[in-house]
Amino acid sequence: MSLLRAENLYKIYQTGSEEVPAVKGVNMNLEIGELALLMGPSGSGKTTLLSILGCILRPDQGKLLISEEEVDWTESKLPALRLKYFGFIYQQFNLLSSLNVRENVEVPLMLQGKRGGFAEELADHALGTVSLTHRARFNTATLSGGEKQRVAIARAIVNDPPILLADEPTGNLDSQNGIRVMTALRDLAVERGKTILVVTHDTRYNSFADKIYKMEDGEVSLT
Amino acid sequence: MIRLAWKNLVQDKMRLVVTMMGIVFAVALMMVQSGIYFGFTSNVSGRIDNCPADVWIMVEGAFNADTARPFPQEVAHRIESIPGIEWAEKLTRGFAFLRMADGGSSWAIVFGFDPDSGIGGPKEMVRGSILDLRKPDSFIVDESTLALLKGASIGDKLENFDKKMEIVGICRGHKSPNTYPVLFASNKTMQKHSVRMDNSVVYVVAKIKEGVNQDQVMERLNAIRHFDVYRADDFSAMVKTYWTNKTGVGMGIAITMTLAFIVGLVIVGQTMYSATVERLREYATLKALGASNWAICRAIWAQAIIVGLSGYFIGMAISTTMMLGFASKVLSIKLTPLVFIVVLITTLLMCLGAALLSIFRVLKVDPATVFRS
Numbered sequence: 001m002s003l004l005r006a007e008n009l010y011k012i013y014q015t016g017s018e019e020v021p022a023v024k025g026v027n028m029n030l031e032i033g034e035l036a037l038l039m040g041p042s043g044s045g046k047t048t049l050l051s052i053l054g055c056i057l058r059p060d061q062g063k064l065l066i067s068e069e070e071v072d073w074t075e076s077k078l079p080a081l082r083l084k085y086f087g088f089i090y091q092q093f094n095l096l097s098s099l100n101v102r103e104n105v106e107v108p109l110m111l112q113g114k115r116g117g118f119a120e121e122l123a124d125h126a127l128g129t130v131s132l133t134h135r136a137r138f139n140t141a142t143l144s145g146g147e148k149q150r151v152a153i154a155r156a157i158v159n160d161p162p163i164l165l166a167d168e169p170t171g172n173l174d175s176q177n178g179i180r181v182m183t184a185l186r187d188l189a190v191e192r193g194k195t196i197l198v199v200t201h202d203t204r205y206n207s208f209a210d211k212i213y214k215m216e217d218g219e220v221s222l223t
Numbered sequence: 224m225i226r227l228a229w230k231n232l233v234q235d236k237m238r239l240v241v242t243m244m245g246i247v248f249a250v251a252l253m254m255v256q257s258g259i260y261f262g263f264t265s266n267v268s269g270r271i272d273n274c275p276a277d278v279w280i281m282v283e284g285a286f287n288a289d290t291a292r293p294f295p296q297e298v299a300h301r302i303e304s305i306p307g308i309e310w311a312e313k314l315t316r317g318f319a320f321l322r323m324a325d326g327g328s329s330w331a332i333v334f335g336f337d338p339d340s341g342i343g344g345p346k347e348m349v350r351g352s353i354l355d356l357r358k359p360d361s362f363i364v365d366e367s368t369l370a371l372l373k374g375a376s377i378g379d380k381l382e383n384f385d386k387k388m389e390i391v392g393i394c395r396g397h398k399s400p401n402t403y404p405v406l407f408a409s410n411k412t413m414q415k416h417s418v419r420m421d422n423s424v425v426y427v428v429a430k431i432k433e434g435v436n437q438d439q440v441m442e443r444l445n446a447i448r449h450f451d452v453y454r455a456d457d458f459s460a461m462v463k464t465y466w467t468n469k470t471g472v473g474m475g476i477a478i479t480m481t482l483a484f485i486v487g488l489v490i491v492g493q494t495m496y497s498a499t500v501e502r503l504r505e506y507a508t509l510k511a512l513g514a515s516n517w518a519i520c521r522a523i524w525a526q527a528i529i530v531g532l533s534g535y536f537i538g539m540a541i542s543t544t545m546m547l548g549f550a551s552k553v554l555s556i557k558l559t560p561l562v563f564i565v566v567l568i569t570t571l572l573m574c575l576g577a578a579l580l581s582i583f584r585v586l587k588v589d590p591a592t593v594f595r596s
Contacts, residue, residue, distance in 0.1 A: 051591040056511055076515070083513025094508040094593050098230035110224065111514050155512075167594045 002068065003195045004030040004053060004163055009062035011048050022048040023059065024218035032162070035189040035196045035208060040215035046199045047167065049215065053197065054088060054165045055081050066163075083111055087156025087194075091168035093148040095140045101151050102127065102136040108159040126154035130184055146177030153184055157194070164188065166198045170205070182208045224518055228525035231502065238494050239530070245490025246534025247541065250570055252483035254542035257562040260476045262555035264463040266398050270334060271459040273346045273396070276312070276428030277437070278444060279458045283451045286465055291316070293423035294450075301447065302427050307440035309432040312336070313424040314343040315410050317417035318403075319362075322382040323373045331404040333362065334397075335413030335425075343428060345407050350377055351392025356409045360416070363392035367555075368404035383416055398555040428455075484573055492577035495526065499581035503588055510590035519585055523578050531574030535567055 011023040022045040030036055040046050051057035052064065055071055055078050064071040066085055087108075095104045105123040109115070114122070127133045130150035140148060149169055156164050166185065170178035186208045188194040198205070206212060212223045232239055265272065271279065280302060285291035296313050303311040315335030322328045336343035338356040345353065349366055356363060364372060372381070372390075380387045388408075397405045414422060431440050444452040453461065467473035499506070506519055546556045 047591075047594045051594060054511070056591045056594075079510070079513045079515040079518075081513075082511065086513075088511055088593070090508075090593055092504075092593075094504065096227070096505050096508070097502075098234040099227065103226070103230070107227075107509070108512055110227070111509075111512060111518060 001032050002029050003032045003066065004028070004197075005065040005068070006053060007063040007065070009049070009052055009059045009064065011045075011052060011057065011059050021218050023052065026062070026218075026220045028053070028213060028220060030163070030195045030197060031210075032195055033189055033193040034210045035186055035198065037205065037209040037212045038197055038199045038215060038220075039201065039203070039212060041201075044215045045218040046215050049220070050165055050167055050197070050199055054086050083108060083159070083161075085161050085163050087159075087161045087164045089149070089152050089156050089164060089166035089169045091171040093145075093152045093172075095148060095151060095155075097141065099140070100136070101132065101138050101140055101143070104140060104151055105154045105158050107155060112159055114159075122158055123154070126158040127151075129157065129188075130154050144177075145173050146180060149173060149177070149181050150184065153181065153188075157188060157192075162193075162195055164194050164196045166196065168199055168201070170200065170202060175204070178202070178205070224522040225525050228522045229529060231498070231522075232526050232529060235498065238498055242491055242494040242530050243534050243537065245487050245494070246530060246570065246574065247538040248490075249483045249487025249573065250535050250538025250566060251542040251545075253480050253566045253569060254539060254558070254562065255546060256476045256479050256483070257566060258542075258546050258556040258558050259554055260467075260472070261557040261559055261562060262398075263472060264467065265557045266555050267466045268459040268462045269346070269397055270343065271455055271462065274343050274428055274455065275430065276342065276455055277431045278429050278441070279453045279455060280427045280429065280444060280447070280450055281425065283449050285451060286461075289316075291425050293425050296422055296424045298447070298450070299424060299427045302429055302444065305440070305443050307432055307435040307443065309430040311427050311429040312340055312342045313410055314426040314428060315413040315417070315423070316425045317413055319383045319388070319406060319416065321372070321388075321404070323375065324379070324381075325373050327373060329371055329404060331368075331406050332399065333406045333408050333413060333417070335408050335410045338409050343426075345392075345394030346396035347394060349393045349395050353392070353407075355391035356407070356412070358389070358391060360387060360412055361389045361391040361408070362412065363394050363407040364390055365397040365399070365405040365407075366393050366395050367398040369393065371399075371402065371404040386416055388412070388416065484569060487570075487573045488577050491527070491530065491574055492580050495523075495530075495578055496580045496584065499523065499584055503585070504593065506585045507588045507590050507593045510588060511593045516586055520582050523581050523585065524575060527574040527578035528571065531571045534574075535570045538570075539563065539566070 006026050006028040009023050009026040013020045013022055026049060038046055052059050058073045102123045105126050106119045109119040109122060124133055124136060127136055130153050132147060132150050135147060140151060169181050173181060182205050185196050189196050213220050214223050281291040282294050299311055299313045302308060317333050319331045319333050321331050338353050341353050345363055355361060375381060375390055377390050380389045399405045431437050509519060
């Protein structure tokens with residue numbers, strides 16, 4: 001069953017008097033429990049497409065459907081939509097420096113108004129999924145790159161969103177940690193039915209994917 | 224979001240200290256200036272505020288308590304006989320020119336009243352009794368101005384226009400708004416020692432009977448030609464306004480308080496803004512995760528309120544200790560609950576205002592920037 005579907009998406013940037021199309025007529029379909037890779041060279045429009053698919057950036061044309069329901073791009077409705085449906089994992093981890101590991105994981109819960117013991121329990125459970133319960137009280141600055149990315153994964157899944165969007169999640173990691181992160185994502189798709197889209201350059205992770213999209217000059221094709 | 228606001232604040236302790244110092248400085252300055260201002264205005268209207276009368280009557284044209292002219296005391300009897308008046312008392316006011324034992328001299332403000340009623344007399348006696356003023360040619364001096372009389376004490380006789388006057392008591396609560404000593408004497412002594420005060424008074428104060436229509440009584444009093452009649456509160460306010468506006472005290476204090484507000488605003492605004500700019504990526508992350516603009520605004524407001532309240536309480540504690548500790552010995556200071564409330568509100572407005580710049584910056588942050596490395 002389709003969970004995230006893009007129909008004929010366009011996004012054009014204005015650079016001075018010149019129009020630069022970043023996304024051109026993209027069609028994609030991600031099923032429940034599916035892990036897909038989005039590959040392509042730098043400047044091909046992957047980040048722009050990921051921003052649109054994550055309801056962060058409004059497309060100039062086309063439709064985005066979540067659970068067959070078209071996204072309403074009204075600005076005030078988007079934060080709640082993101083919080084409900086998406087978990088984000090970034091290349092730079094983007095953890096909040098003033099919060100410890102558990103508090104970082106609790107952020108989406110805090111935004112949903114969940115706090116106290118219940119939020120801590122959910123955060124510890126998410127940390128358990130990425131085998132980091134023992135680091136719950138650590139300052140994030142003391143963690144290795146691989147650990148930081150696993151904290152980011154825990155944060156992405158703590159409020160149980162159906163879709164995870166990962167932008168180069170292994171980009172700052174060595175190969176061993178990269179494989180650990182991809183394995184964790186694969187497990188989330190298989191065991192917990194998460195729909196996951198991973199942007200990556202690295203063809204070594206092709207074997208983790210159910211399908212692979214290639215993007216070039218703003219156009220996407222399924223390989 | 225409160226926890227995030229708190230954690231963001233305490234993460235950079237040096238910045239927090241600088242921010243707090245800005246607020247503490249502004250609060251302390253506002254508190255001290257307010258305390259001095261209210262102390263000053265309470266001095267100039269002290270005699271009115273301490274008097275139990277409802278109305279003050281004086282010759283028309285007086286624009287403050289010092290400019291009322293003497294008038295024949297028989298007028299007081301007319302006022303006493305007006306229906307609705309419970310009692311009326313005669314008060315005088317004038318100047319003495321004192322020659323001290325060491326040869327020095329000083330002008331002094333003298334308040335005259337009837338020692339038997341005590342109305343219009345000192346607020347609180349430290350030594351001696353108000354009734355000691357029954358003794359001819361005697362006076363009571365306020366302790367705060369005792370030093371101006373070069374250490375004179377009870378029993379000492381000072382020369383006033385070549386007539387001897389004896390100190391019979393020391394009172395408290397009537398600091399001089401200028402450099403003149405404040406004395407209290409009986410009306411009889413005043414009439415005897417002051418120029419052109421023979422058989423005259425300066426004010427008549429009166430109490431309106433309970434249950435009587437006050438407006439009707441005021442109408443009857445206002446019918447007396449060539450006299451002004453003020454309710455006590457109105458007269459007190461008029462005197463305070465006169466001193467505040469005409470002496471430049473009000474303007475001076477207003478300028479200092481405005482500067483304190485601006486300095487606090489700039490320091491807090493600058494430190495909060497730089498802290499926000501450093502965390503823009505984190506705010507973008509929060510937005511991408513699903514935080515609404517309102518939620519992020521709340522986090523920044525919370526930071527402003529936390530530093531504002533902390534700075535207020537520290538600044539309040541320091542300035543209150545300073546004022547009540549040693550400044551009150553040389554300055555007239557009055558800290559009312561209103562001062563604390565007004566400074567608290569001003570401080571919070573200052574901090575919330577300072578946070579506006581940060582909020583405008585954060586509202587513009589594009590959550591899509593989190594995908595860029």
